[in-house]
Amino acid sequence: MKNALFLFLILHFIGYSQHSTINKLQQQLNSETNPAKQLEIISNMVDIAFNQDMSKALKFSKLGVQLSDKVENKTWQPKFYEMQGRMHANLLQLDSAIIFFNKALKGYEAINNQRGTATTLFKLSWVDKKHGNLDAALQKDLSALKIMETLDDKQGICSGLTRVSEDLTYQNRLNEALEYAQKAIKIAEDNQLTSEKFYVNFNAGNVAMAKNNYAQSLDYYKKSLTIAQEQNLGLPTESDVTNAIGNAYKRLGKYEEALKSYKMCLALAKKANYPNATSTVIANLGEVNMLLGNYKTALNYQLKTVNLQEKNKDVSNLIENYNHVSTIYNKLGNYKEALNFKQKAYTLRDSIASIESDAKMSELLTQYETKKKEETIVIQQTKISQQRVIQTLSFGMVALLLGVLVFVFISYQNRSKTNKLLAEKNAKIELLLKEVHHRVKNNLEIVSSLLSLQSAQIDDLTTKETMLENQNRVNSIGIVHQKLYQGEKLGAIEMKDYVLNLSENILDSLNAEKKINLILTMNKLDLDIDTAIPLGLIINELLTNTVKYAFPDNKNGTITIKMEKQTNDVLHLEVADDGIGKPNVIQGTGFGSQLISLLTLQLNGSMTEKNKNGTTFIFDFQLKATS
Template sequence: MKSKKLILILAITIVSAYQGYAQSISPKIDSLRKLLKVSRADTNRVKLLLSISRLYSDLEYSDAGKPDSTLRFSRQAYALSRSLKYARGWARSYITVANGYRQKGNIPQSRRFALRAVDLCNRYGSADDRADAYVALSFTYTIEGEDLNQKIEHYKKIIPLLQQVGDKQKLAGALRYRGDLYQIRDDYTESLRDLKSALTLYKSIGFKRLDQVYDLIGLVSGRTGHYQQAIQYGLLALKTARECNDSSLLGTYYNRVGLVYDALRQFETAKLYFHKALLIAQKHKDKSSELIISLNLVASYYQLSQYGQGITLLKKISKSNLPVDNSSKIFIEVSYLQMYTKTNQVLQARQHCTRLLKLSESLDSSSISWRYIYDAIIPFYLVTKQYKLAQQLLLLDSNYLVIEKPSLSYFSANQLNWFKLDSALADYSSAIRHYRLYRDFKDSLTRQITSKQIKELDLQYRTEEKENNILQLQHQTKIQEAELRTAQLTRNFSISSAILLVLLLGLGFNQYRLKQRSSQILEAKQLVIDQKNQSLEQVLSQKEELLIEKDWMLREIHHRVKNNLQIITSLLDSQAIFLEDRAALSAIRESQNRVQSMALIHQKLYQSDRLSVIPMADYVTEIVDYLIDSFDRQDTVQKQIDITPLELDATLAVPIGLILNEVVTNSLKYAFPNNRPGLISIELKKLAGQHYQLLMVDNGIGLPTDFDPGQSRSLGMSLINGLSHQIDGDLHISQNNGVRFRLNFSLDKMVKESEVS
């Protein structure tokens, strides 16, 4: 699956690049054909025929590609070269014939003529001719298996020949292409060496179209775990493409930057880049890219627990005419199964599980697709209490991990599934052991990502520091040279004055001594200033390091709090497996929802650039989406959310989130019985000064006539009243065609309380 995806990405890149190129070739062909009509039967005519044939060959990846035209003009060039005994034209005509047969899909015939071209060019051609012959031969090989190795070996011959020619742009293009081949072979060290050499050559000649080189360097950097460098070069590729007014590859670049953020587990940012990539693919009607990007976007929705949006996109993919191969079908069914399992839609999940098992029958035992299949089916078996089947698949999954040794995230998921199975079977000793292994793998993965980022940031900081030190040393050297020249001039002047003006010798000597004393005083003062500057720099450096350390510690605290809350959710989930009483199950579900609303706060805090405030628009939307999905009411209950752009301190956002959780939960449980359709409206608006109003309304059946919110002893109403009092808010509950909760609160009061505390 990995190699197929790489080939598809490469094909997308080539096709997109040539679509714009084809438009510039057609006028050149028309111009050369006019010259051909008035040309004589000499070597210049051979060159014209070869140029036309080569241009038709360059249209290979466009809709205008005409292999018959390539072959026709190549054969004319060959016949005329033979009659003129023009050996170089004869050799080059074999190159264009080989290209023509490759266009027609006749690879054996193309390789036969390419080998003849190599032989003739080695005898009669220049270094440039020999390089072109090897290029034609290399294109008769694919980028899989041994063919890929052959292709690279040919480029090992091409690049020294182009170095002899001295055409820097052509040499840079060959290095870029070989660097791409190395990354497909997972030889990332060689790939980066070629790509950076290509970049240096391109820059030396002022070549502007550097976006493809930047993109490939970013791709390889991401594969080697250097995520900051991957993002840096990915953004350079986007910037360069926009500066050149070329949008043909922007979709590919946005998608690859999104994949880097996905690897960093910054799923919100990844989702943003996937959205941009998808819009560009749809604009260019690039169906292959649209499919790949859509599936990446589905994966982001799953990681963000936005299951409703993920299922909607999957249905859209299923109804579209996108080119879906077997690997993509497997990924689609895996995504359906995972999301329906997470939302407890067992009937739909079972249907997709059956389809997935059917698709997997044709897979090889070493296929990477098994990893995704295990990840989807095992949780489904656990939820549906098919523990024996879950255990069988977990054993297969564990064996697969031992053999294939994928990333730590897969080992982490495997141990979590073992923990859930052992918990369900009441084997608590084994469950605890697997849970510890799960935490170890997950923490190792987090440290792995974080440590690489810190090292890269540290390296960048140290490099800049060294460059600044070098500049300071150069500046000090210039000052010393100036002082030396001044001293020499003073000495020469003193000697000349002594010879010419003997009577003024004493005065001149005194002046010299005064200047020397002044210089010493200045040097002493400069030394004091330098020492103070160094002390100040050390203090500033220590302060910056402490601020960075504080920032990472705060992120780690929020991360650990979020993880602990998720542990509570997992334990509640494990407890729910053994409960039969509906009231108890409902209470556990509501507790999970409350914990989730608090966990979401801490997740947003450690993923955000600002570690103390919460963007309420995103937070409220995610809570409501989560609750609607949790109660499986996304088809019957609509939401209407209008939030004033506002960021609240976490101490205020937590109680408001819990109040919102209780109100929406009550609406979903009681306002719309028997799957009755309904609407839940949430509005957060600014009043006068620092006063705000949170309005929560549903159009359900309303409260019972004898219900008094102030006297209610239910846990939900107790929480609502208690939390409203905690933030010194004014809560009012009324009903008119439904229930209406209005909460007025003030930021001024919260600020004063925080200052006092």
């Protein structure tokens, strides 16, 4: 309550202060007769209104465009075109934004204002990302960054590196994204770029979030919010950061804190009349309500978000929101709509994040880095030539030295070309393998969705249980392929994370997540896919049977999973419960037990069963010796 009251007072004070300043500027504008000074006053009014009300900022931008066009002021015309385009973009009027940004580009090029050209390219890239044109966005950001480097504009270079980092994050190329983010932070610190401190820290938070370092991302976002408030960067900026803080809390599982942050963000966005943030935070309110189990409330938020994004052609997060709607419908028992929105997500994903698009972005980034290196070589060669003129060495020595340098340079180029070709081939192979795993995982999800849809239409409980068991088996294999295309290693699975995700999915599908206490005792362990998939199926069968038979009458209980690699290349697995123990009468069809036995033989292992204070299954698998 105190936080809400404090937020209200701050918003009221900021709004009153900025409104008073705009009134004073309006009076100056009315009394000023010099068009150039009038345009400068209007520009200040746009900057102040941007932090208060986006619609007012658009109104003042239009006034600046009208006046600069009327007096044909070539310097101010492209600046106001860029301002108006920016307001249209933030109001999600993306088609209008493109029109004015293109007019700004022509205006800046006409007066050879290279910095204006670069800043406009940055903004056009933002629109491209909203439309899902990721390769076009990267190309514009790299072009703008090149201009800023030519101008030696440290602030522009810092901004460009931050935006390229953001582009790479969209493509899940997180190591490269982190590299560019760290470059931006270093330039900001080395050159004391106060105005860029917020953006580099905020982007570093986004990269940390994408790398699943949620605690680190929360630290970056909180630091960004402090900087935004200290520098009075305005309500839109604060709303963006507050939304990001909510995302970090959500990923950390602190859903109530996330809900508070999202509500605060919504208040800031509405105060600033900032639709871009409003649309985003409504989606997040839907997701966090879904995670809290408030499915009807969540569905209301998510459908609003999907409708807004489809209307504004904003596909930047539409795939994620389609998937959320599908999940909510599934929880509410509307399997037809769940499958419908899942298919929408797959269709949109294939149209945006294709392997060709990823390869195109790699090509653009390589071209930029290569050209930069070539320019560095040219500069070095120029310095060498200047030094040779100064030197008093004989012509013969100079010629000999030049010959040696040429020979070394040609050898270096040949080796570099060979290494580059090998690296490109390896990268393409890795990209293709990731796409294969991605598509296998998607196909398995479709199979799982079809099984779910079919089981919903079956009345016989035995058949329904069999369908659910088959769905869980498919999901256990699908998670392996998901981990492969998301991970750093294509040939290995990190088992701790895999077993945790698999177990939670199984308990959720059996509606047992609240009554079963799952204890996972294992360190991080990488295993090959041929071992990981059978292990996942064994754990799936044991968990399913335990939940069904070890805890009758909906009793609570504990299941413990322990896995470790022993020194003699033996993988040790234990699955234990504190249930009623093995019954005298055999239950079920026995298929699960047969499957466990076959998979144990396949992995060259042994199984032991103990019945004391529940049931414990102990496995020892002889792993293949590593070379």
